[in-house]
Amino acid sequence: MTDTTLGIAELAARIPFLLSQLGAYLADDFERRLAPIGVDPRAYAVLLALAECDGQSQRELSTQLGIHRNAMVTVIDTLEHQRLVQRLTHPQNRRAFAVTLTDKARDLLPALYEPIDALEDEITAGLSAEERAVLLKLLQRLSAGAGLIPGVHPRLG
């Protein structure tokens, strides 16, 4: 007869559970490392999106990052109070703002890259360079296979 009991310990041998467990742990750790800079994950995503393409409207940021436009207002408000972005007049659309990075934000960018580097080193500390490469490829295939948008985190929306 088969064992019909799935215990808590057996979850540790299931890929979906391990991914969820590790993902939650890393997300919490990431948030903690970002907190001292005064940046939360949503603000982090906005700053990175602007570093890539500055002067986007709130609507463009909302669509790209999956953050609702209502929530985006608060994110930009906070970043503006922190003097990390400015709401400039949009060249093509008087309804919209061109959300623009300040010099202070550009100075801050290197510090934003540190947590993810540190996390990657820490979490893969027990792996060889080859194993890291294998893991990266497998995770990228899973992400693509699940239809997830590259670089867009489901929990931002």
Place this chain on the structure above:
Amino acid sequence: MTDTTLGIAELAARIPFLLSQLGAYLADDFERRLAPIGVDPRAYAVLLALAECDGQSQRELSTQLGIHRNAMVTVIDTLEHQRLVQRLTHPQNRRAFAVTLTDKARDLLPALYEPIDALEDEITAGLSAEERAVLLKLLQRLSAGAGLIPGVHPRLG
């Protein structure tokens, strides 16, 4: 000179981001699959813990699963209303209850095992059996290396 810009797209090549992205996606999917049965992740964890060792006290469940004792009250309340557990008198401690699975809960257990099987098949659909085995081993090593408790999800607490 080095490229000082880390864009949103570059996150898709970072192991911590991919783990967090996949983990969040799978956790949401898992919750959705469980919802029609009327069970949320915390209730799921309690039912599995009781399937492994029935008659535990709320305190024992709290300690094992990382759920606060205050929150555990509501979880057990709901399960009791659903006639999935009973609060029986504890044989050794009159302060505590022996939380016990009902026959209805035991009938429900197989349905609780389905979502995680389905998720595992779905998420690893593009992988060979060998690749699945490699991925599983790597994830287990990451989880152990990070000091995570096997089978215990950080977000339950």
Place this chain on the structure above:
DNA sequence: TATTGTTATACTCTATAACTATA
């Protein structure tokens, strides 16, 4: 005095709708 379970409260977060000004 510490433990088990419970309750109440305050706080955060989120989702929704409704509003303005522009297009």
Place this chain on the structure above:
DNA sequence: TATAGTTATAGAGTATAACAATA
């Protein structure tokens, strides 16, 4: 009529402290 941004509000969820009964 639709879009960009804003505001208000209600609901869910969470964290904390305080409480009664028992050890």
